[in-house]
Amino acid sequence: MIIGFGFGSPLTAILMLLATSAISYLIWRLFRGPGNRLNKPTRAQLRRYYQEQRERARELSRKFDISDEEIERRIDEEFKDDHRR
Known part of the structure; x- marks a missing residue:
């Protein structure tokens, strides 16, 4: 940001x-x-970084590929385990 000011005669301003x-x-x-x-x-560095992130996301999605029903079942199991204690 550049700030400037001037006053007086036009040349001086x-x-x-x-x-x-x-x-x-x-x-x-x-x-x-x-x-x-x-x-x-x-x-090139940004492209490589984003490609690595996409590959990592694909790998994690393959590793943790579970359905919504499986997620609900695991939540219910954890909830039941917490209430038993």
């Missing part, structure tokens, strides 16, 4: 506007830091 805008930009760059661009993942 334009110079103040340019100077304050430049100062604002430099402050913004200072707080933003140069490291933000370096830490940004590349397109």
